[in-house]
Amino acid sequence: MKRKVLKYWWTLPILLCVLMLGLMFLFTTVPSVFESIVGILLLLVVIALPVSWVILLVNKKWWQCLLSLGLSVIIVIWLWIPLVMGAMSGPDGFGRKHRIPDGLEYSLPFDFESGQEVSIDSLDSKTYLQVWNSFQGGIYKYDFYYPALPSGEVFLRCYEVTKNIQLSEDRLPERSTVSINATSSFSQVVEQKEFTIYEGDWEDYYAARIEVWFRDAETKQEKKLCEKVYRVEGWMR
Numbered sequence: 001m002k003r004k005v006l007k008y009w010w011t012l013p014i015l016l017c018v019l020m021l022g023l024m025f026l027f028t029t030v031p032s033v034f035e036s037i038v039g040i041l042l043l044l045v046v047i048a049l050p051v052s053w054v055i056l057l058v059n060k061k062w063w064q065c066l067l068s069l070g071l072s073v074i075i076v077i078w079l080w081i082p083l084v085m086g087a088m089s090g091p092d093g094f095g096r097k098h099r100i101p102d103g104l105e106y107s108l109p110f111d112f113e114s115g116q117e118v119s120i121d122s123l124d125s126k127t128y129l130q131v132w133n134s135f136q137g138g139i140y141k142y143d144f145y146y147p148a149l150p151s152g153e154v155f156l157r158c159y160e161v162t163k164n165i166q167l168s169e170d171r172l173p174e175r176s177t178v179s180i181n182a183t184s185s186f187s188q189v190v191e192q193k194e195f196t197i198y199e200g201d202w203e204d205y206y207a208a209r210i211e212v213w214f215r216d217a218e219t220k221q222e223k224k225l226c227e228k229v230y231r232v233e234g235w236m237r
Helices: 002-008 011-026 033-058 062-087
Strands: 128-133 139-146 152-160 178-180 187-196 206-216 222-232
Touching (some): 033 062, 128 222, 139 222
Antiparallel strands (some): 139 187, 152 206
């Protein structure tokens, strides 16, 4: 390890810069396991840097140590503020601007820990859409049952109810997509698929029409299978 640090000391500041830029980019994209991986790697680099400075000093590599330290400080100062701003962005007020109309009928997402019983949608016994709360507000999972379908893809489109604004238009349909094989009877075609609604803030609820769509694998034609109105909140980064 000592030899590698003395020879490749310059790689750690470069990795620090790359990982911080990568984390900033992930704050603007869909939530992903890559965000956690990059965060862990960044933490390891932050831990490794002081170790490398000690090794360089002990081996009298003065200018390499000073250069590594200087570059690291510059990188942190340059990127830390926008990284924190991206991670702790303030409320966007979407829910407050789109209040739920009086008298509107809507469903609540089920909670895994609530002990609620899940039942078939009473509006149409031939379809079944159920949305679940996930580990943070604005992050959900859904189950979907439907009669016979050819092979293709099932996905969601969501719209704010009062002004018909499509929610997370560029990301939600892709994140909610599930490829299915042809089915011959009423069956579960989607199980616990996660999706995220970005508009809005935690506990600032508004009404969203969640639509289930199907894209045929051969014809690529799309059709809406069902819709259901839920009270939702947005995911805050």
